[in-house]
Amino acid sequence: MPLVDFRAGIALGSNLGDSLSHLRWAARALKDLSASPQSVRASHIYRTEPIDCPPNSAFFLNAVVEIEWKKGALALWEELQKLEIHAGRQQQPRPLHTPRPLDLDFLYLNSVVLTAGPIRLPHPRIQNRRFVLAPLADCATDRVLPNQKLTVQQLLAALPLSPTVQKIEDPLFT
DSSP, X not given: OXXXXXXXXXXXXXXXXXXXXXXXXXXXXHHHHSSSGGGOEEOEEEEEOOSSOOTTOOOEEEEEEEEEEOSOHHHHHHHHHHHXXXXXXXXXSOOTTOOOSOEEXXXXXXXXXXXXXXXXXXXXXXXXXXXXXXXXHHHHTTOBOTTOSXXXXXXXXXXXXXXXXXXXXXESOO
């Protein structure tokens, strides 16, 4: 039986240290992990307000990368964990909503739905997060996520304009 290529969406975020360098490093690492590096899609970089973070937290830089993946969801999740740790993120258990050099959220893997274990797919809060949907719309505008009826662009349009998400004109890959 041939291996299937899955399109996997990964959200990238950083608000500690040189956030732009962290995002670009992670994007290159994800491209290297892709089963087809030439088909990797990446968003622009966005500057976003911190949500549910401690007072005076720095703004985040956020982006999305979509890669092709031939292995299972757990294998990709483990690779994402390794990349976060390599970038200096504290290992488990780690406090939620604290500043971090790199945060990689596994958004989706084609139409795979996982509701138990360490991974939830699609990401359970994706439809409520402007800081994820705005960059995702750059590379997967017409994608309909599992358990959704609307496209990424339609989900984004349905959200309030606050908190602020500001597109930075730099593309993720330079």
